[in-house]
Amino acid sequence: MEKTVSPAIIKRLPRYYRVVTHLFNEGQTKVSSKAIAELMDVTASQVRQDFCSFGGYGQQGYGYDVKKLKSELENIMGLNKMHNMIIIGAGNIGRALAGYKGFGDGFKVRAVFDVVTDGIELGEIEVLNISRLKEYCAENKVDIAVISTPRSAAAKVAADVVDAGVKNIWNFAPTELDVPGDVIVENISMSESLYVLSYYMNRQEG
């Protein structure tokens, strides 16, 4: 029934969700592919093509129902489910993520692990020594492990969380992780983003 969804489309899903949520909060009830396209700076054709690949939630001659579209996007990305997260690495980035509130209700950081835990206080979130990782994962449902260690520690930490049974990794460390096929890794690299900016800056000068 469902058509194949290309990686290119998947990367656009969060942006669609952001725009549609915005329209929903403004009280809009319907929207056309043309209007979405203008808000996102893409073509209307692409918007329709993308939505169609999930089954097509629109109505010809009318457009898309904002509420329905929002809820479909939530279903597709599983945003209505609870995701229990742990963070490995309590450095600048790890602590910032632990305190960040912008991911929505479905994503909760339950614990933060590091080799040194002294003096780290993160409110309701448990701060535990990395040695207790496996024990913690056995006793608690962990959906996502966030790796925010230095590069040098990332490979070992990835092996440890996989060993502890975690199936999904959100990797902030600037290195490719080698994991079994049933483990999902999503990489996010701030350096890479900054260097791309630097490239465009540099090109303009040269």
Add this chain to the structure above:
Amino acid sequence: MEKTVSPAIIKRLPRYYRVVTHLFNEGQTKVSSKAIAELMDVTASQVRQDFCSFGGYGQQGYGYDVKKLKSELENIMGLNKMHNMIIIGAGNIGRALAGYKGFGDGFKVRAVFDVVTDGIELGEIEVLNISRLKEYCAENKVDIAVISTPRSAAAKVAADVVDAGVKNIWNFAPTELDVPGDVIVENISMSESLYVLSYYMNRQEG
């Protein structure tokens, strides 16, 4: 002389740099496209195609000189130049970025701005009220403004930094910024990355 460089290639440049730097630090002097391809999980053909689009730094029958390749990648991305950065928004993310040391010697955070500066202490980095932004930019060379405010403030802050003469923006706020054509914006969205992970997790279950 230089061929057109596609966006797809540009996004791979930082990863090439990472791999080549790693090889350099290990003391390797030469490397083949095949070896790089294996480290990055791409095809050797793509590696050669990509490098060739910048002019081709290799030698037939031999491979690529690691030191030369590293220095060419640095030139292309401007990593050997100094980039003076300011951060607008001293929340979790802003403070984490201010303290982060992983971007290399060419990227220095000089000041952090926010509407409230009381009690924020960031070592050598100045913490200033947002009202002093324009004055600061007039007196100091600012190459990159990092926007790490909440979404609601981002549009106004973007307008302010543009007004203050900053030409390059690194945007962490989850919203599209509307800027003049001569201003470069690079977006990085943690939510989007997390939602993509969530999509893949969800798809496996469904």
Add this chain to the structure above:
DNA sequence: TAGATTGTTAATCGATTAACAATC
């Protein structure tokens, strides 16, 4: 009904991969 807008096919465009001559 007439106008609007989707869903979807076909055409175009761009990116990746394969292949191999050039050459170190």
Add this chain to the structure above:
DNA sequence: TAGATTGTTAATCGATTAACAATC
């Protein structure tokens, strides 16, 4: 020289855009 490996063209693959019938 023989083997290795690039640089680059051609072929394939995938993603985007255009077009329009279907239909609300």
